[in-house]
Amino acid sequence: xxxxxxxxxxxxxxxxxxxxxxxxxxxxxxxxxxxxxxxxxxxxxxxxxxxxxxxxxxxxxxxxxxxxxxxxxxxxxxxxxxxxxxxxxxxxxxxxxxxxxxxxxxxxxxxxxxxxxxxxxxxxxxxxxxxxxxxxxxxxxxxxxxxxxxxxxxxxxxxxxxxxxxxxxxxxxxxxxxxxxxxxxxxxxxxxxxxxxxxxxxxxxxxxxxxxxxxxxxxxxxxxxxxxxxxxxxxxxxxxxxxxxxxxxxxxxxxxxxxxxxxxxxxxxxxxxxxxxxxxxxxxxxxxxxxxxxxxxxxxxxxxxxxxxxxxxxxxxxxxxxxxx
Numbered sequence: 001x002x003x004x005x006x007x008x009x010x011x012x013x014x015x016x017x018x019x020x021x022x023x024x025x026x027x028x029x030x031x032x033x034x035x036x037x038x039x040x041x042x043x044x045x046x047x048x049x050x051x052x053x054x055x056x057x058x059x060x061x062x063x064x065x066x067x068x069x070x071x072x073x074x075x076x077x078x079x080x081x082x083x084x085x086x087x088x089x090x091x092x093x094x095x096x097x098x099x100x101x102x103x104x105x106x107x108x109x110x111x112x113x114x115x116x117x118x119x120x121x122x123x124x125x126x127x128x129x130x131x132x133x134x135x136x137x138x139x140x141x142x143x144x145x146x147x148x149x150x151x152x153x154x155x156x157x158x159x160x161x162x163x164x165x166x167x168x169x170x171x172x173x174x175x176x177x178x179x180x181x182x183x184x185x186x187x188x189x190x191x192x193x194x195x196x197x198x199x200x201x202x203x204x205x206x207x208x209x210x211x212x213x214x215x216x217x218x219x220x221x222x223x224x225x226x227x228x229x230x231x232x233x234x235x236x237x238x239x240x241x242x243x244x245x246x247x248x249x250x251x252x253x254x255x256x257x258x259x260x261x262x263x264x265x266x267x268x269x270x271x272x273x274x275x276x277x278x279x280x281x282x283x284x285x286x287x288x289x290x291x292x293x294x295x296x297x298x299x300x301x302x303x304x305x306x307x308x309x310x311x312x313x314x315x316x317x318x319x320x321x322x323x324x325x
Contacts, residue, residue, distance in 0.1 A: 002096065004061065012062075031102075032072040035325050054092075066091065086106040132160055145215070147220075153169060168209065173192055232255060299324050300321065
């Protein structure tokens with residue numbers, strides 16, 4: 001079969017290439033899945049660069065999420081059938097024609113859901129809803145997030161709205177405000193405007209902002225903390241701009257701000273089966289009703305990985321970049 005493989009860590013556009021590798025076979029408790037579509041996530045590219053928490057041995061495959069069709073079942077697998085469409089979010093090596101995955105981790109895809117939506121079902125949407133759950137906020141509360149026009153930022157806004165939680169979004173350029181408004185996401189402020197803090201108060205008023213999410217790092221992390229109320233919580237989700245956060249010590253000391261990290265691999269592993277099922281049901285319901293949208297920017301072939309990786313980093317991208325084997 002064809003799969004993307006890298007011989008060393010480096011720029012994904014340079015080190016990843018299509019190679020012929022042996023077809024995998026499912027063992028006990030596993031399923032063989034023919035991949036239909038697989039998204040490119042930032043963490044996939046960070047892994048290829050060697051800058052993520054997970055560092056595979058070289059040479060290595062790439063990609064983690066996919067939607068596909070069950071081709072064969074290993075011994076002892078129940079609850080799945082050959083020909084069934086399934087989604088997976090934790091199958092390293094997903095940028096390939098075939099993958100083997102633990103059957104218990106595969107999610108049956110409803111008939112009414114498109115391949116494009118199903119290919120994105122697990123990693124970003126589930127991260128977003130797990131993040132919202134992790135914040136422990138209630139209906140009527142205000143939270144603030146930067147990178148509001150990123151994939152998780154958009155999803156968090158939609159999921160929070162469905163729960164009655166108010167979200168103040170921060171973006172780094174004015175164009176981002178208009179992009180989100182097109183998707184029905186309001187209450188967004190561009191920090192490239194000198195008066196952006198005044199705009200924040202126009203939106204939030206005197207309501208306390210009880211929690212914040214930082215996905216950017218650098219001075220942007222400090223902007224989020226500066227808006228938190230006393231006893232506010234900052235959850236660090238990512239570091240798109242800088243691995244170092246620049247946070248005013250006064251905000252932390254005098255507001256008694258608590259700072260916590262969120263890494264999906266850790267959070268998901270500690271989550272009960274019942275909680276995972278409930279959150280996934282909420283996602284499927286939201287996608288089915290149209291309250292939760294998963295737009296696609298463009299679909300590339302595996303042999304177009306260099307163009308696809310570069311497109312993933314283009315400013316103004318309004319949907320996911322997908323790969324089709």
